[in-house]
Amino acid sequence: MTREELPGGVRLHLAPTRKFKTATVKVFLRCDLEPKVATEVAALPFILRRGTERVPTLRGLSRRLEELYGASLEPHLDKVGEQQVLSFSLRVLGERFLPKGGSVLAEGIELLSDLILRPARDEQGHLRAEEVAQEKVKIQRRIEGLLNDKGSYAAEKLISTMCAGEPYSVFEFGSLEDLPGVDGASLEARRRALVERSPIDVYAVGAFEPDQLRELVAQAFLLPGREPTPLRGTTGHPPPREVREVTERMGGLSQSKLCMGLRTDLRVGDEGFWDLLVATGVLGGFPHSKLFRNVREAEGLCYHASASLERYKGLMFMFAGIDAENAEKTRDMCLAQLEAIRQGEVSADELDNTVAAFRQAYRGILDRPTSLMNFDYLMSVHGGSGTPEDAIAAVAGVTREGIQAAAQRVRLDTVYLLAPEETGEAGESSGGGEAA
Numbered sequence: 455m456t457r458e459e460l461p462g463g464v465r466l467h468l469a470p471t472r473k474f475k476t477a478t479v480k481v482f483l484r485c486d487l488e489p490k491v492a493t494e495v496a497a498l499p500f501i502l503r504r505g506t507e508r509v510p511t512l513r514g515l516s517r518r519l520e521e522l523y524g525a526s527l528e529p530h531l532d533k534v535g536e537q538q539v540l541s542f543s544l545r546v547l548g549e550r551f552l553p554k555g556g557s558v559l560a561e562g563i564e565l566l567s568d569l570i571l572r573p574a575r576d577e578q579g580h581l582r583a584e585e586v587a588q589e590k591v592k593i594q595r596r597i598e599g600l601l602n603d604k605g606s607y608a609a610e611k612l613i614s615t616m617c618a619g620e621p622y623s624v625f626e627f628g629s630l631e632d633l634p635g636v637d638g639a640s641l642e643a644r645r646r647a648l649v650e651r652s653p654i655d656v657y658a659v660g661a662f663e664p665d666q667l668r669e670l671v672a673q674a675f676l677l678p679g680r681e682p683t684p685l686r687g688t689t690g691h692p693p694p695r696e697v698r699e700v701t702e703r704m705g706g707l708s709q710s711k712l713c714m715g716l717r718t719d720l721r722v723g724d725e726g727f728w729d730l731l732v733a734t735g736v737l738g739g740f741p742h743s744k745l746f747r748n749v750r751e752a753e754g755l756c757y758h759a760s761a762s763l764e765r766y767k768g769l770m771f772m773f774a775g776i777d778a779e780n781a782e783k784t785r786d787m788c789l790a791q792l793e794a795i796r797q798g799e800v801s802a803d804e805l806d807n808t809v810a811a812f813r814q815a816y817r818g819i820l821d822r823p824t825s826l827m828n829f830d831y832l833m834s835v836h837g838g839s840g841t842p843e844d845a846i847a848a849v850a851g852v853t854r855e856g857i858q859a860a861a862q863r864v865r866l867d868t869v870y871l872l873a874p875e876e877t878g879e880a881g882e883s884s885g886g887g888e889a890a
Contacts (some may be wrong), residue, residue, distance in 0.1 A: 455830060455841075456664070462677035466668060467657045467830065474660040475551050477559055478665075478823040479566060480543040481675075483652040486686045487536045487621040494636050494644045495630025496554060497589050499529035505574035506586045518565065522558040523818060524546050527566060533626035534832055535688040535766030539646070543824055548661025549676060559662060560670055563873055567674035571649060581637035581645070596627050602714070604704075608711035608872040609773065615700055616715040616868035622767055624654075651683040655831060659823040677829045687819040688767055688836075691717050699869040702787060703876065709757060711872040716770040718864045721838030726863070728848040729856035733864075734763040734770060735808040736800055736857060737791055742807045744791040745772065751831070755784045764837045770864055778873045785869060795861040800854050812849045815840040839855060 455469040485495060519525045525546040532539045546562040556751025576582050600607040607778045610625060617623040625715050656671050674761075720730045738745035745759040757775040762773070776784050794800075819825040829842060840848070 458668075460672050460678035462675070462676065463682045464671075464675050464677065464680075465653070465655045466671055467655060467827075468664050468667065469657075469659045469826065470662055470664050470667075471660060474631065474823055475548055476545050476823070477548055477658060477660040477662040478543060478827070479544045479656065479658045479667075479671075480541055480824060480827050481570060482539060482541045482655040482657070483570075483648050484534075484537045484539045484685065484835070485648060485652055487538050487624050488668075489621075489624050489629070490632060491644070492538060492595070492624050492626070493632040494640055495540065495648075496627040497586070497593055497636055498530055498533055498641055498645060498648075501541065501581055501585050501589045501591070502569050502573045503527070503644070505582075506568035506587075507574060509565070510574040511601065515565075521564055522565075523552060523556075525562050527569070529564075535836060536596070536621040536763075537685065538626065539689070542566060543827075545823075546659060549618065549781075550661065559667065562675050563670045565669075566649045570645075571675070572870040573645070575642065576638065578639070579642065581641045583638050585635070586638050586641060587758075590633055593627055594630060594633060597625065597630055602707060604707065604711055604872060605773070605775070608713050608870065609771070609819045611702065611872070612713040612715050612771070612868060615698065615870055616769075620692075621686075622688075622769075636714070648682055649677070653682050653685065653834075653835070656733045657827040657831065658750060659826055666704040672770070677732070679863065688721070691719070691768065694865060695867075697866050697869065699871075701871045701873055703873050705875050707872070707874040709775050710781060710874065712756075712772075712774045712776050712781055712788075713870045713872075714772040714785070714866065715868040715870070716864050717769045717867045718770060720766050720860060720861075720863060721768045721835060726856070727838075728845075728859050729852050729860035730770075730863070731763060731765065731851040732805070732808055732812065732849060733795055733857040733860045734761050735812060736804050737761040737861075738772060738794060740808065742811075743803070744794065744806065745774075745788060748791060749774070749784065749787045753787060755780050756788055758883065759784075759788065760847070766832070778871075781871050781873070789866065792861060792864065795857060798854060798858040800857055805852075805854060805857070809849050809852065813846050816845045 455467055457467050460463050505511050509518050519527060528543050530541045537546060544562050544566045546558045549557050568576060614623045658667050718727050718730060738759060739742055744816045745761060752754050759774040761772045772788050774784055819829050
């Protein structure tokens with residue numbers, strides 16, 4: 455993948471290849487995750503997708519994309535470490551698959567840039583009230599919908615408890631409390647601020663000529679005088695403290711959710727990161743992992759059990775669906791699996807199967823243009839480097855001793871249990887936690 459910086463600090467990343475029949479172009483903008491800003495940022499990509507100055511309606515955009523031989527144009531929002539990432543992806547057919555002399559790349563990139571730089575606005579220059587109102591309803595439903603997905607709700611409550619006072623505690627779609635203050639004027643101001651000061655990266659993967667695409671992007675995203683502002687980045691961890699254990703009781707639960715948050719000083723780009731990634735896989739990333747085999751199948755303590763790694767913040771999570779009476783035993787058994795890894799108790803099969811699973815996952819990235827872009831972008835902006843092939847090689851080089859050393863750099867921080875109401879509590883629900 456080639457890289458260069460265009461005027462205005464826009465970074466261009468190109469990977470032309472005949473492997474794909476399409477050309478995919480994706481624009482990334484990012485900003486620090488902030489409590490009072492997150493809700494505006496969350497709404498922005500989906501409102502911008504509703505129309506441009508030249509094509510001001512959703513129906514018109516759909517018709518225009520059809521005219522471009524079925525092109526697609528999608529908005530995205532992600533929380534990565536302590537940053538929010540907004541992105542828009544365009545996919546068009548490569549020229550060699552169009553009627554002779556046909557090309558839709560230039561028109562597609564123009565439409566893509568119009569969404570970001572020239573959105574549909576009202577007479578006051580604000581994003582339109584009707585579209586804003588509709589997207590606010592969707593965000594409200596998304597936030598309130600956490601209560602209907604108890605696993606996601608418990609995971610968010612663990613994070614907000616564990617990382618209280620840290621930017622990472624902010625939900626990627628913001629909060630209901632901040633939603634009423636979001637309007638067309640505030641969103642337009644937020645859009646301008648992002649365009650003027652946010653790091654902007656444009657990726658292209660697939661069937662295109664690099665010189666042509668470079669010229670098209672340089673013209674479409676010509677932003678003279680733009681001065682990107684360095685972001686805060688991800689904050690460090692608080693000093694070690696006593697483990698916090700919180701229980702929240704809620705009516706209508708068929709099973710309890712046990713969530714454990716652990717901290718580590720290893721992140722993407724750090725020496726030892728790949729050891730930690732494989733250690734997490736051995737612990738609970740796959741059906742052959744210790745949590746699944748020992749806690750779920752051998753002991754029958756839970757309905758499901760898994761571990762995951764937030765690789766940009768340096769957090770590890772363990773999740774289990776359980777019966778409430780098994781909470782303490784499951785907690786201890788899950789932590790015993792981590793302790794076993796710390797003691798070097800990793801079999802050859804566990805290591806080989808985990809490396810094979812990661813190898814398959816990284817190979818899959820090579821077959822999807824947007825996955826390839828996402829991988830490269832997230833690695834590069836968080837201090838990492840390399841390709842999926844490099845990741846495969848790094849994982850293959852992990853040893854039992856490396857896994858053991860990485861696991862020893864993980865410490866338990868918070869245990870959160872979402873449990874049914876106790877007998878006699880019918881009709882009451884604890885909105886907060888109780889220290890156990």
